[in-house]
Amino acid sequence: MATPENTLAFDGGWEYAPAPESTDHVEIDKRYGLFIGGDFVKPEKGRYFDTINPATEERLARIAEADAADVDRAVKAARKAFGPWSRMKAAERGKYVYRIARIIQERAREFAAIESLDGGKPIRESRDVDVPLAAAHFFYYAGWSDKLEYAFPGRKVKPLGVAGQVIPWNFPLLMAAWKLAPALACGNTVVLKPAETTPLTALKLAEVIADAGLPDGVVNIVTGAGETGAAVVEHPRVDKIAFTGSTAVGRVIQKALAGTRKKYTLELGGKAANVIFADAAIDQAVEGIVNGIFFNQGHVCCAGSRLFVQEAVADEVVEKLKDRMETLIVGDPLDKNTDIGAINSAAQLEKIESYLEIGRSEGGEMFQSSCTVPDTGYWCRPTIFTGVSQSNRVVQEEIFGPVLAIQTFRSYSEAIAKANNTPYGLSGGVWTDKGAKIFKMTQNVRAGVVWANTFNKFDPTSPFGGYKESGVGREGGLHGLDAYLSLEA
């Protein structure tokens, strides 16, 4: 047990000096139009909104707001481009997708800096995770372009047409890549709607797409908030909808699509169970807890937000976790040493803070690391709740922030029952030194991805998607092609 005599001290002493990533090479226009038919064009109604830096609350750029008429223009451009694009020799189509991947790699530093400026995520993550993975998705699906018939032997494959894609603010570039790469490789054209708080990297990606020489109208990017998204979803000449975002919006979309011929995939919320058995490699498991819940400020649909620790090691794990939290650096997203950046928006911060209040008022014991946070911007220190149960709202509901709810369990069957006792089923984690336990867990946890002795690992070859209220369909890997093709006998 921790006492004053055996407590580790992490504050003071040798401190890391600021190590900010340079933004000299970054060019952000004052104003961005809509990317339709290969050009940036003005929105019909001439309305623009601000995108701000959540770490400073300063405006980065003015962004066009697309209304239904703009979306209609974009869909028409995509329709027009669909014929030639879908008939193009598949190997040629693949070349374009490769080219996008290559240009993203060449401009990786710029993309990483903009992703951190616009979204608040630490540069360490945008540089090491978001941007390389985005390029990897384009590379991976480029390779499938001329091999689709081998992916589905004995079936005739055909692209669907125009895909409407609505993506979230937590991984703006990466989600654009997840959506665009398979759609393009399969011969579809696209109308993409980025999130209103993080449109910049998608607009930069429009520049890349133009530089790569893609035929006009193959990719169209319309910016705006919920209404713009709704216009994309409801447009009658869109053949397929791909949405990543909240379960609440996913429900609305599914209702809107009911009775239409549109295919759809929905990747929604989650409340993943991360289960630590007593025989696990404890120090590495603690690291896995940190990666599970504090990665990207916890703005991760598959975050390991419910921790279950076997009771024999529960005190040890929580103590070690607290020590580790004290070493997490919260602050300037552009500093290369920052572990936890800014919360994406004022609205999201308000939501997270309301859950901190709910957690305390329901009797949970809250611990936050003792770090200081900047005065301006949106910040939340890493937080854990102990003394909570399956009946607490912080255990049941998706918070989408750096907030972990910790429970203990005694038996294997109790762990499984509690892990599955949630309306969600996107991901899960299991930590044990025993291979048999890993297989038993992964077979019984109802979730699209279950990580063993690791967490939050992504790869373009691996399908990703949810059970229950976490969504419909799979993205990534060979499964991800299915969503963008019509398969005929």
Next chain:
Amino acid sequence: MSVSALETRPILPDLSKVPAVDEVGVDERVARFCSRSIKTTAKLEALKLALSMIDLTTLEGQDTPGKVRQLCQKAIHLHDAMPGLPQVAAVCVYPTMVGVARKALEGHDINVASVATAFPSGMAPLNVKLEDTRMAVAEGADEIDMVISRGAFLAGEYGFVFDEIAAIEEACGDAHLKVILETGELGTLDRVRRASVLSMHAGADFIKTSTGKIQPAATMQVTLVMLQAIRDYFRETGRRVGMKPAGGISNAKLAIHYLVMLKETLGNAWMTPERFRFGASSLANDLLMQLMKQSTGAYQSADYFSKD
């Protein structure tokens, strides 16, 4: 045996309770330490701290009194062209050279460390190891770097290894004991962790990775596992055991990675030569070169730094 002797006698812990180590996870954590960006003032401070943590070492069959005196001279005069430098922590030599080093370092606050216990193999009976240790201490060693019997440890004879360390610890008297696990021969991180726990319970003041005679010598992975064992032992007993990675840490950048790992694993109380050492010979000059670069803005030729 008296009751009080029974009370203080170390007891071999149940090593089956030592937590497992996942090598993939350790690699990932180490990579994260290495991605820390240490610049400007933080770098300057780290370079000086690393310098103060060095056990300047010569452990060759061909060592001569002259060579040892040169090394001691280097320890005293690291780079006089640069004022305000810290001193290294110790000079580390073979037992037969302890007297020479003691004399050469007279009047200076630099410890003499001696390897002992049939270094580097440890292939000698206990009475020879004890004599080796007593001789080094009698010659004036402040610190003893012993090796564990790897053969016995790998054979699962933990009691034997434990008793041996406890006996050497007693023979050390007031000298501090560093226990070398020779991690390059232990094979797995699980064994490194067990050997660390065993050594600390047997009375080690420091645990040390390697003799420098076996490859791989110190790695960040084994050092992390040992630091985590030190942390758990501190939690359990309140006693702060020191850590000494040795062999293969030859440049400033790597030394700074180690300091990052130390700070983020054990915190400030370990950021001192009292609790952390680098066993190295060529590291000092690279640190000095980097320090000069920090003050002048340009790298100087290696020929401007003395090699002893």
